Amino acid sequence: MYLPGSKFGGNDRLILDIPNADLKINDSSFIKDGKGIRKKVYDNGIMAIRASNFETTPRNVTRIVIDLAMPRGYDISFDKDSNKIKVDFLNTVKNIKLEERNNAEAVVIQTDEVPVYNVMDLGDRVVVDVLNSKLKFNNNKISVGKNGIKRIRTAQFKPDQNYDKDDKIVRVVLDLEEGQSFKNVFVDHEGMDILVYVNDKPLQGFNYKKETINSSTLKISLEKEGKYNIDYVDNSNLIILKVPKDKIELANAQLNMNDNMIEKIDIDDKDSDYYYINIKLKDGTDYVDKTKYSVTDEIIIKFENKKIKNSKYKGKMVVIDAGHGGKDPGAHSSRLNLQEKELALDTAIRLNKLLEEAGFNTFMTREDDTYIGLYERPSMANELNADAFVSIHYNWHPNKKVSGVQVLYNGDDPTRDNKTFARIVKNEMVKELNAVDRGIVHRPKLVVIRETKMPAILAEMAFISNPTEEAKVATQEYRQKCAKALFDGIKRYFDEVLLK
Ligand SMILES: [Zn+2]
The missing domain is CATH 2.60.40.3500 (Immunoglobulin-like)
Known part of the structure; x- marks a missing residue:
């Protein structure tokens, strides 16, 4: 599996788990490191290679970790003749x-x-x-x-x-x-x-980039040096940037950023001499003009959302696991042709946004329609030292009358209180969705909530086999409510248990 640590200020890692394998490397260029061995590389963007006997029960697993200096693509192949696994970085x-x-x-x-x-x-x-x-x-x-x-x-x-x-x-x-x-x-x-x-021209010289969940930068490159003007409109969360038209070619445009810093940017080209760039800030966002000179060819404005920066959830990591994906579609609804993998991903993306807006760090086990192995999902959360893990699913039953919400947990692990987490989230789901309460269920064998080392639940949002719930989850509004219910539950669990 590939972990983009650079998203959280660390380094990216490629992790290879080899089941039913013992670690027996007799190579003096490796040094002992805790339970395993490691070797410094510092070449071609690879910093180090580590290996360890990662697990003995329930299965014997040797883990190879390759620490990367920057995000890399990779291709893994196995050569039968030499019995070698080859990793190409390309x-x-x-x-x-x-x-x-x-x-x-x-x-x-x-x-x-x-x-x-x-x-x-x-x-x-x-x-x-x-x-x-x-x-x-x-x-x-x-x-x-x-x-x-x-x-x-x-x-x-x-x-x-x-x-x-x-x-x-x-x-x-x-x-x-x-x-x-x-x-x-x-x-x-x-x-x-x-x-x-x-046949469609992008805005050239106009570059907006989100850097973290609470900061971003706008850079405007002018063709020639010129003067610009920046104004904050009192009590309006609006800043107006005036840029001379003879120094850059922009166009009338409305850009919906909708991240944690900026709601939208309107570029108004009606004036004959200036573009008026109206930047609508999100609540809690401050800006700093970082442009070096008053006459310049590069305007740099930094944005920071102080509300999110100072959030009590800052630094807390929630892993969001959209169930199924790729070749595994999950359940399927016959009337409206809904696929569980798509509903789960859509809900996960909505939940991710709500958590980020509240200041949580988040990681999604998948962000698109890709297949992720069952063991890979909890492994990602464990590697990231996540504080909580939520797997999102939609349910199916041969009896069309069955409906409602349900949360599954593993009650066999005394090191984490999965049951309380499940109960709190389930209660929020019942309340927000006004759905039938099918309770919380102890399911010790489910891999994603068994292998995780932090509080973990699997939420079943609705039965897509039930015509009423099927029609509801087909709407964006209802899926937003599903995300909101999970968000409220996660927040309550942090407030009442983890951060108490
Ligand atoms: Zn499922």
């Missing part, structure tokens, strides 16, 4: 989707590292080669039919004369619609994503 193309970015529709190529890429103009096609990378994305042909793009094709590319024969390249081809040409194409990258705009 970028991976993991998803391609159409999404609004910087106020324009973009083709987003998602990768696992800061990407290195080539862009080529082939007339009616645009080629983006992602270098040193492996394709981990199944949909190799996406029909688009808008924004000047006919379709997008993706393949692991066999290197031609432009490359070395051992180069690993993922080739993304955008087939353009008739009348389109390369001059309407703009390619950029943002973090680990490559953005391709066709």
Whole structure:
């Protein structure tokens, strides 16, 4: 499993668990380290390699941990002849989707590292080669039919004369619609994503970035040095930034940030000399103008939400586990065709937002439709030393009349009070959702709540086999209520138990 520690100010780690294996490394370059061994590397973004006999019961597990200096993509393969597991660190193309970015529709190529890429103009096609990378994305042909793009094709590319024969390249081809040409194409990258705009222009020189759950930065790069002006409108949570029109080309736009610092940014281009950039702050947000000079080519404004920074939940980590995912769809509703994995993920994303707004640190075991193993989920929470673990599921029963909420817990572990956690959350669910109370149930064999080392529950939000509840959970409003119920329960558990 891969743990993005950099999200919480630490380092990323790749963790390999090998079941039914003993640790017998006789390599003098490793030194003893607690129960295991370690070796410093400091090469190619790899800081160290650690190994230990991680577990003896219920299964024998050897754990290999690779500490990384920065986020890395990886590919793991097993060679039968030499009996070796090989880990290649290289970028991976993991998803391609159409999404609004910087106020324009973009083709987003998602990768696992800061990407290195080539862009080529082939007339009616645009080629983006992602270098040193492996394709981990199944949909190799996406029909688009808008924004000047006919379709997008993706393949692991066999290197031609432009490359070395051992180069690993993922080739993304955008087939353009008739009348389109390369001059309407703009390619950029943002973090680990490559953005391709066709026929729709992004705001250039305008860069807003969320840094932590309570801080962000807005940078505006001017083409030439110029004067700007910043004003706070009293009692309104609104700041107005005046930027000269002859120094940058922006457009009339409304950007919905909706993070913990900023609600939205309106760019108004009606004035003949200035853009008026109206920045609506969230409650508790302060700003600091970090621009170095009054005449400048780069305006830098930092935002910090003091309310979240000073939250009593600051530093507390909740792991949110959206049940199922990828090849495991979970339950399925026959009337409205709902899939449990999608409902669980949607609810998890909503819960994540509520927890972040309250100042919790959060980690989602999955943020999209990927398959995660049952042992991997609790393992992630344990590695992160989480304070609480919540798994989200939707229930199914052959009898359509059965409805209501239920919370499962493991009552066999005396080191953590799962039962109280389950009871508090279940009570909030009954109250908020006005649902039938199916109680809390001791389920000691469920892997995700058995293997976790912190208070853990598995919440069943509703029965999608029951027509009334099926119709309810099909609405965003009800799923928001589900998230709110879990949030209230988690908060109460921290208030009344963990932080008491
Ligand atoms: Zn389930």
